[in-house]
Amino acid sequence: MSMRTILFILVFFICTTGFSQTETKKLTISHLTKDFYVYTTFGDPGNGSLFPANGMYLVTNKGVVLFDTPWDTTQFLPLLDSIQARHHQNVIMCISTHFHSDRTAGLEYYKQKNIKTYTTKQTDNLSKIRNEPRAAFLIYQDTSFTIGQYSFETFYPGKGHSPDNIVLWFNNDKILYGGCFIKSTEATGPGNLSDANTIEWINSIKKVQTKFGKPSYIIPGHQNWTNKNALLHTLKLLKEYNSKKNN
Numbered sequence: 650m651s652m653r654t655i656l657f658i659l660v661f662f663i664c665t666t667g668f669s670q671t672e673t674k675k676l677t678i679s680h681l682t683k684d685f686y687v688y689t690t691f692g693d694p695g696n697g698s699l700f701p702a703n704g705m706y707l708v709t710n711k712g713v714v715l716f717d718t719p720w721d722t723t724q725f726l727p728l729l730d731s732i733q734a735r736h737h738q739n740v741i742m743c744i745s746t747h748f749h750s751d752r753t754a755g756l757e758y759y760k761q762k763n764i765k766t767y768t769t770k771q772t773d774n775l776s777k778i779r780n781e782p783r784a785a786f787l788i789y790q791d792t793s794f795t796i797g798q799y800s801f802e803t804f805y806p807g808k809g810h811s812p813d814n815i816v817l818w819f820n821n822d823k824i825l826y827g828g829c830f831i832k833s834t835e836a837t838g839p840g841n842l843s844d845a846n847t848i849e850w851i852n853s854i855k856k857v858q859t860k861f862g863k864p865s866y867i868i869p870g871h872q873n874w875t876n877k878n879a880l881l882h883t884l885k886l887l888k889e890y891n892s893k894k895n896n
């Protein structure tokens with residue numbers, strides 16, 4: 650084999666592997682525990698790159714509940730189709746944890762599919778002002794939901810990543826679904842702060858730590874979710890950011 654042939658094969662291999670990676674990068678679904686699954690789509694945070702956004706879904710005996718919508722607007726239907734193919738169940742409910750598009754992009758679409766869409770009243774107010782998709786049903790205070798054999802509660806901890814961010818708590822399985830309020834241990838900074846309050850965010854994190862002690866799983870809005878130190882890591886990033894800002 651000539652050097653040129655080897656080079657050609659090498660380049661061909663790198664290119665095809667590269668392509669197949671972008672191909673699989675549209676929607677990923679991972680089993681979390683029991684009937685809980687984390688799904689990830691990818692969006693452009695504004696710098697032309699692709700960044701992952703995590704949502705979750707729960708398969709109950711009354712149907713599937715979606716926590717946040719895909720960020721990637723091409724993945725609204727593929728997500729429903731993947732869920733149907735895997736679990737032979739329809740999505741019956743969707744709840745978004747703050748007003749940014751990586752949480753709410755699919756709300757209108759899912760409303761049209763007869764899925765019961767929810768946000769808090771506070772989120773709805775902001776969605777209205779900022780022209781983001783809005784839910785059909787509103788939550789006016791911290792609320793518990795029971796869907797089939799599963800229950801969870803919504804909790805508004807105070808301002809943080811956004812003024813309206815809520816977290817979800819699944820007490821039986823000790824799952825804390827944080828959305829963008831909680832940073833992954835993979836994150837190297839506090840992220841998009843366009844609507845954040847980095848001082849109050851610290852107090853809000855502490856409220857969540859006090860209220861939901863010892864989660865078995867913590868799902869952040871972006872990046873890796875397999876590390877249970879995400880709350881501590883979020884505090885660390887915020888303290889670092891605030892002390893730099895004050896100097």
Ligand SMILES: [Zn+2]
Nearest residue numbers: 749751829870
């Ligand atoms: Zn986000």
